[in-house]
Amino acid sequence: MQSGAAGFAVFAAGGLNAQANFTGVSGSAAEGSELLAAIARLNELGPLLPPDENGVRLPAGFRSRIVARSGQAPSNNSRVVWHPAPDGGAVFASADGGWVYASNSELRNAQGGVRALRFDSSGTVVDCYSILENTTSNCAGGATPWGTWLSCEEHEQGLVFECDPQQAGNGAARPLLGRFEHEAVAVDLINDQLYLTEDQRDGGFYRFTATRGLPDLSAGQLEIASVVQRGERHIVEWLPVPDPLASTTATRYQVAGSHAFRGGEGIAFHDGTIYFTTKRDNRVWSYHIASSELSIIYDIDTSDDPLLAGVDNVTVTPRGDVLVAEDGGDMQLVVLAPSQDGEQFDVIPLLQVVGHEASEITGPAFDPSYTRLYFSSQRGAEGSNEFGVTFEISKA
Template sequence: MERRSLLRAAAVGVGTAAFSGSLWRQAAAYPALPGPGPYGDLQPADSNGIMLPSGFTSRVIARSTQTVPGTSHTWHRAPDGGACFADGSGWIYVSNAEIGGGGGGVSAVKFDSGAAVIGAYGILSGTDRNCAGGSTPWNTWLSCEEVSTGHVYETDPWGVQAAVRRDAMGRFNHEAAAADPVRKVIYLTEDASDGCFYRFVPTTWGDLSSGTLQVLKEVSGVLSWANVPDPDGKPTPTRDQVSGAKLFNGGEGCHYRSDICYFTTKGDNRVWAYHAADNTLAVVYDDNVTGAPLTGVDNITAATVGDLYVAEDGGNMEIVIITPDDIVAPFLRITGQSSSEITGPAFNPAGNRLYFSSQRGTTGSSSGGITYEVTGPFRTSL
């Protein structure tokens, strides 16, 4: 059997034997294979060094260690995970700072209805390597510390309420978070070569101060969730506490949409789909296919039409699109920044502007980070 068929067989063979509904229609074609993207070929790099499809344009929103234009706020170093929040007719983009030694945190940029920057400010400081995270249905940003004893901090994108450390969500090498409002849980990834996939079940939905941390298990091909006995992770790390816990090679970004939590693993360059309703798992993308354009998988988001956008950590500095009909193709490429990584992709509420950062920019250092906006004819229907 050729590699493509083997991978597709594996995709539908993990967890339960069959899928149902829309996931089955998608999973029957997994993993995604290279093909023409919905926006056509990339054009020569623009003045910002970004190659985009025809009709799309880019602009620089902020640069690390420099004042955000039109504000008095200095943008943080090493921008990482991010998300957008509706703010009246405008919106807010939040961005983590992946700086260690207490230099981490989160900053925000506020836009009016015309996408003009009207403010910038900090919403969390004094934390450690805030890598990715995730938004909640009650409009807070969960900022995750990527250290072995890392916490999750719940922050206010408007900067009015003080950030709160959510100890019940466990201490481990946190990467990203994604809220599932149907099952009322928060999925969590772990950036370790033998990391796990978790979910946090709050005692009360909308209140993350207490609840139960669970880890995904796989025994004889059957998936289940088990309580983590000691979420504090001391002296035994959370990933080592439950027998049969399913291990993932370097968990990175995750994004929930329509009963599916998509997440990435950098150690094997895969994009996964956990189908919550059926408790099944599939490989959406595996780079071990001919002509695979996506390597160094990292942060992930989705457009309203269902297209996944996956940012590369290294690779050739691309954001790659995976369509619902399982085609994978480059959407943009940043040139002249090979010592950086792309982080924090997020759409504004209208879905016509995409924000992201080059964490180390042209300098290759944390002080060289650049945060961008891309606008253009993003499709609204398939």
């Protein structure tokens, strides 16, 4: 394993919550490519060491620190305390050389929302503020190329809210993205489309096409996936959803022939492919946009190395390594690294939080330089929403 900033870039490269090549969101594609050009692949990092003082197991050469705890002010200048139940998140570059980590709060009964940690250019936490309030069960979401955070409500009548991470305020609902049990969203800027997952045992896989082009989400068509078999290939056909607001019938039941996925979770876009997870069957999927082909790249029941369980948040590095956070399982952040022939994926733990057995890993995202990784243990060592912990990983 290499040391220094480049060594950490192996661990962190492309760690965006939504899309690895967004300019201004956890660094640009060009920056990521430059960092990655001369360094080893993720599968050469090495084994995890025993847990550090914060209970985090890491490869040699890295360290952890706690940047926020639920119910506490992260800095002397914080306008609010850090929220309970931190969930999906992303990092956004700031004009002053610092960055902002936006994080959902998965509380029910209109107690959820999104809060933001602001870091200065040295990595010091200088503020904490709210960017969305009075929403319910904000689970994951997705960063956009235009610098906003899409926060997803995970309940039957849930909406997606668009938030500005750079300043305190409140987000705006984007109802045409559908009213259903949202989990996460990924953006395909080239085709003016968003892809969305639904956390139901028979949930849909959705696509939204912006008819006026992105970033305008005020007009467009929501569709749901149907899967047909052609020879040995599985092809997705997109069917219009008649009533995205589900005034009488849930979106997943409106279209005959739509495919039921077993608990849609995290989703990410990379190089013309959408990757997403389904938790009830512990699978990681890939959808190739140009060919419309759907494939399974990890299945716990058939994998030769079934180290990954409780699949949840997902992101993809510029090299095509798929990072998956565990909801429960062994409390790991795991990489699925493509083999040399591209036909298989090696399963490699990147970190593990020990002593948080009743929690889950949430919100993995990287700072603009790819030298710091942020994520949360949603319920902490105590196993309760009030004890969430947000970590930073950096080179030692």
